[in-house]
Amino acid sequence: MPAATVPAIRFRRLLLTGAAGGLGREMRGRLRAHCETLRVSDCAPLDAASDGEETAVVGLEDAAAVAELLKDVDAVIHLGAVSVEQPWEAILPANIIGAYNLYEAARRNGVKRILFASSNHVTGFYRQDQVIDSRDPVRPDGLYGLSKAFGENLAQLYWDRHGIETVSVRIGSAFTEPKDRRMLATWMSYDDTERLFVAALTAPVVGHTVIYGMSDNATTWWDNRHARHVGYRPQDSSEQFRAAVEARQPVLDPSDPAVVFQGGVFVRTGPFE
Amino acid sequence: MPAATVPAIRFRRLLLTGAAGGLGREMRGRLRAHCETLRVSDCAPLDAASDGEETAVVGLEDAAAVAELLKDVDAVIHLGAVSVEQPWEAILPANIIGAYNLYEAARRNGVKRILFASSNHVTGFYRQDQVIDSRDPVRPDGLYGLSKAFGENLAQLYWDRHGIETVSVRIGSAFTEPKDRRMLATWMSYDDTERLFVAALTAPVVGHTVIYGMSDNATTWWDNRHARHVGYRPQDSSEQFRAAVEARQPVLDPSDPAVVFQGGVFVRTGPFE
Amino acid sequence: MPAATVPAIRFRRLLLTGAAGGLGREMRGRLRAHCETLRVSDCAPLDAASDGEETAVVGLEDAAAVAELLKDVDAVIHLGAVSVEQPWEAILPANIIGAYNLYEAARRNGVKRILFASSNHVTGFYRQDQVIDSRDPVRPDGLYGLSKAFGENLAQLYWDRHGIETVSVRIGSAFTEPKDRRMLATWMSYDDTERLFVAALTAPVVGHTVIYGMSDNATTWWDNRHARHVGYRPQDSSEQFRAAVEARQPVLDPSDPAVVFQGGVFVRTGPFE
Amino acid sequence: MPAATVPAIRFRRLLLTGAAGGLGREMRGRLRAHCETLRVSDCAPLDAASDGEETAVVGLEDAAAVAELLKDVDAVIHLGAVSVEQPWEAILPANIIGAYNLYEAARRNGVKRILFASSNHVTGFYRQDQVIDSRDPVRPDGLYGLSKAFGENLAQLYWDRHGIETVSVRIGSAFTEPKDRRMLATWMSYDDTERLFVAALTAPVVGHTVIYGMSDNATTWWDNRHARHVGYRPQDSSEQFRAAVEARQPVLDPSDPAVVFQGGVFVRTGPFE
């Protein structure tokens, strides 16, 4: 059952990229209610289209295919990208060239609103005892975070220059439940994710807004006060999982960079040998 | 039934100006419980005084009459003014000269606390994707907003120089319910209005405090963190009306200044031909 | 000899209001070099027009006369106003109604740039041990400062709504030399005043900019960093007068509000009996 | 029944200093659940040790005894100190020398986490109509507040230099219920106190964090947004006591420094004759 009790149809056609990924599969089912037609894409195989759906297997590095993909679309939820730390050879085509292709396709097709799935790893090198907001300078924790910072700046450019609005959501940890102690701070439930995505797509005016994607967790490192115009009010909290998580995972070693910094293990893993 | 469960009598005599207006009529009934005597005034005819009430028909531009009006008063809720965009010839006497007359009368009569009904139109030229607070520079959206900015500065002067305390409430949209999509951000229920007015009148120390008057709406453009000493905690939200409002009003045109700016239609209507 | 070595002719016709006042008389001679025709006005009698000058005796409260005054004008240096603390009956027509009349006349006549002579008394209730900038909330020290705050807000409105650009100059103390210890902080030489006025009139883009008008004094309470786009660089300093001023004026009494607050004697003199 | 539903055992041995004081006695019972062994100390006599407890009567000015006290301890809740305004002769040994002794003992014994009971009196000279946060400069209201500011700076030094983490809790008013109108703003329930202490001791990374200790009161002067990583979410509010408190205590005199300033009576009582 969808979390938001909004009128069923807001958009004629929504495009969801990255629909074969973990979050993409979850959102595919939920976004169906918010449009007449849901177009879903991925570079990987997709489940067959159900009623009211269209599917397309498209690599984001293929500019012509992406241009085609955005035809007759009202708005885009752009989850498609490499979503973990990977070598440059993987990040570059999907997350940098792919993001450019997507915004160029939006410009050429007259798409005026995009939800860009950014990441908390854009600011992963702030410490876990710092509370930051969306205007603090970025401090990416790896090539993945770096590529997401690129995407946010691209969104800013296409807003300032071409009037395409974007909400860049710096997603924390969108899973069924928090898997470890770090996620007590970063977790965003699927219901809250849907709430945030719908708010971002339907808020009357967003320009380019950056917002952290998290539930109403007791512990947080992120202050969303500059984005309250989006109308996102999380209703879930990681707190219900705290006892179980703390019982399951040993006390953390505060000398481990993965504990000190907000990016967690991303700050010490990845392609740098 | 009044929203606030405060002790019935706080003040010996309260003065409510603008008591014949929409908000004035609503507050008249509610403020009665917070004082021994409620004096109500307006330039327009008033309903007959009920038990514990005094009525006075007074034009704010009449300095002598206003001086008389504030005699033996403990505190003032100053709603009296032109409350929409109007030509200068209407704004000047009621909102500028009238405000001066009121504060001079307060000074001469020893009144020490005023609730000044300011307006969100004091900052109406900020964009709807900006979240501002009470210390951001004013950007009035018309002569009405300009006159309310004057009133706030007057209140600041009378505090700094004469020790008269004021809470300037930048009222959003105080109606029974939100009438359109913009009011999903700006709406303040009558119950919350009463809560805010009572808090503003009874907080021990306010100096000159500026606070935005809104309910606990999911969407907002205003951050009241500098006014938390007032003790106002809204308990209503426009969210319950969202589905109906969005179903009723077509999607907004983001190229319309009335959609882009917080002031709504005020930014493009009014006396300027 | 003019202080600024700018090309002689920038404007076809400049209007200088308040040309019979102290600062007006000084600037009249200097502004002549920056335009083909200098129109000067005041409510008081003016010296006869010299070559390239036009004179007009106009009260600012006379809307029709002010509308006429701004015809065929490229830019306005608006010094005309009551410039010290006065009763409301004097401030209202000249500084409030007069400012409105001037901006309405500018709008109707297509004038696109105004230098508005505001005053440090807009923020006179900050302490002399505080360093403030143009974004700090106003704290007028009397009716004069209040009326200047009104004028700044009016300028903001006419910029946001009508595209008329203004530099609001919060003038400190524009005299031949500093007359007392307070003016060691607030003094602006006539040469620097000319520099600031010319910069404000000729900077390519100013929107509505607020800048404090002072020389490069060693002691200051004002930080102009938000206005460096104006291009004003003072070249004088009160420091050369310090020894003489300190020898002449006894040590100040720090319990005197006129010493504690930036507004000086304005904070304790004026129409309030 | 403890307020927090956390796993029973987090620490092998906790040390609670000041365990014979009012708050100490209350917390002694509650902290027992969060460790295998609770060592409690005070300079005054203590109730006999119950199961799993160790008691020690130690004066904080005794460096050797304090060094002994911190042996084999995992974390310290340091309530021990003079906790009201007192002459310098009492403040110096307990709050200044004592705090130094405690941190030196922690350093020598390898203790890595301390909860330092600081006080709102560190910032007691801010006005009650100001909302401040933990980064605003300190303004102690007496020798007690001064000593607590010393303790916070000491904690900062031991973090920056020796890697010992501290949460400095600027406690408002930790009592069974708010006793007067001021405490409507400053009150922290015992349940919330326990929640805050447990969060402060168990948050993965705190460095040196300063947080105000208060419940979720409607009225507040303190903004904890820089400390949201601690994970403290108050669940109580003084609001339920408002009517009774306001009925009991007469309206306050706003000319009384104890009403104007956040520190209350501390700003005008104490050792200064």
Added chain:
Amino acid sequence: MPAATVPAIRFRRLLLTGAAGGLGREMRGRLRAHCETLRVSDCAPLDAASDGEETAVVGLEDAAAVAELLKDVDAVIHLGAVSVEQPWEAILPANIIGAYNLYEAARRNGVKRILFASSNHVTGFYRQDQVIDSRDPVRPDGLYGLSKAFGENLAQLYWDRHGIETVSVRIGSAFTEPKDRRMLATWMSYDDTERLFVAALTAPVVGHTVIYGMSDNATTWWDNRHARHVGYRPQDSSEQFRAAVEARQPVLDPSDPAVVFQGGVFVRTGPFE
């Protein structure tokens, strides 16, 4: 004659990329004095190596060649890139892939200090009446500015993660003299450029510092106060050229985006058809 009177030899081997470009050619002559060996590179032909120089023609998109280029280098002045607005097909290899290749080469070769030639076009969509600093969010005005924002974030990542220090210089307009009215604000003389480059290379600690590259112009849009640790003190000013520039270039049209925004013509030219 070099502008800075620093000791001749600071570095064993400096690498200057982009040495065939306009600024590169100018700096090549000046940097020679600051090292034993100056290695210069470009993708275009270079003047023959003089004494103490080494030349290399290398395309930045060639990772292996770049890795070779950085061998035995102490520090890099990275000017090499497309330096005007160009299509994505040109920006991507030189400015994005090239920047990545350079930093990876630095990491592998143990180079610890880089001067990255960023650009004011990283923030070109701020208005010319705004004064911004290096912590304000980026607002690139085209693909070129976007690529420079990428480079800055890359530098931040390599500092946070790999300890490579960078000064990112957001160069204004480094030419012999200001060519138009906009450059009165943005101009940086070659002498000042050398001063800034030497300061950036020799300051003891820079982490990742962003600084705007401009002379001490009267008019500016940029506040470098967060970078004063670099020790850059400009000694030139565009003011000496003002009269000539203003005489030469007609008054600007304030409705032209190239006048309104800091980026100048970049905001309306480029690859977007």
Added chain:
Amino acid sequence: MPAATVPAIRFRRLLLTGAAGGLGREMRGRLRAHCETLRVSDCAPLDAASDGEETAVVGLEDAAAVAELLKDVDAVIHLGAVSVEQPWEAILPANIIGAYNLYEAARRNGVKRILFASSNHVTGFYRQDQVIDSRDPVRPDGLYGLSKAFGENLAQLYWDRHGIETVSVRIGSAFTEPKDRRMLATWMSYDDTERLFVAALTAPVVGHTVIYGMSDNATTWWDNRHARHVGYRPQDSSEQFRAAVEARQPVLDPSDPAVVFQGGVFVRTGPFE
């Protein structure tokens, strides 16, 4: 020859503590010109009193002697203290108890202005690539810095509560010339020191002001914009010594905490074994 050309006599009697130390000896000669009588004190032997001088050998930990020392004094320059990192046993009596004794003596003797020699070591744990100002939270680098932070807070308390004004000067490195690379940022010439001291003693209103004591060095870590009301304008610069210093001292190791942090060697030396 004194640096400041101020009138010879400002004060009837000035007290200079710490007059036998390095800076004290230098200032003793200079302050003589600014008062009728200069009282100098130290715990160490002092040069014999010259004409217009009084000498007193007093330990600051002796409250009664300090009370006597401040009799008939108009203002105090309080240099007396341990001025390097020392064990707690030395810091406590001189810098903590001594500071308290001094302020208590000032209160009892009606002394209304104090110059407190604080230190940059109050914020020594900020990095050398950070530019901080006087409102950033303190981060002392050792017991010495901690004691100076105590003194500043004491000064704040005596201002807020007792109306005694203080300028706390966070002295960088007051020597004849900069001795090493770090002092290129922190150096304050003796002439500038005199300028700052005289400004601090004679500014009409200072409340409690914190200012960093440094010359106009090209490189700096400190922003004094909140203290411009003091009127201190340095006229010297370390730049003239740069070449010699850099030639003399080898390039610094950026992995050394003494290079990374502003406090220099203080961050890794001192009493902590």
